[in-house]
Amino acid sequence: MQITAHRLGRSQQSTLDRIASIAEPAARLVQQHMGGSVGHVELAVTGRSSIPDLIVQAHRPLVGRLDRRQVRLLRCYGTTTINPAGTLVIINADKCRRVSEIDKTVVHELGHAVQFARPGARNLLIRSLRNNYGIEAMTDAEAHAANRQVDADEVEAEQLERLARKLTQLT
Ligand SMILES: [Zn+2]
16 A cells, blocks of 8 residues: 655644554454455545545546546545545545544555455446536436445445454554
């Protein structure tokens, strides 16, 4: 797993340090629990204002043209998406401050990485992105199926968060 920091302030250094120490054990826990691989993961730690740029960089080669204004600001703890090499996990260092929040978020997002590495998932995600960016519309049935998948993935990732307790015991 490749961990990168983007424009982090000094107050966010502890978030980066915690992520660096738990990322690999968290990936092992998640993979063991889900019975699948996280695949190629790039994990970016950054402040909220840099998140849209990272998403645009990840998506542009996958969908063709993409305007920076089409990506909105996120207020969440983290987000996971695909990039040309595999999966991009972004941790919002403005939100993730406490160890318990960091651990839960990393486990949750790595769960999405396993989901996105499952057969067929990547194609569906690219189709959804092209639909969402107004490049190529999905049919209603496809959009419905894609939304159902997003909902199911979210439920599964939330259930994984309890694995974060095991990281506290490890470190
Ligand atoms: Zn999620």
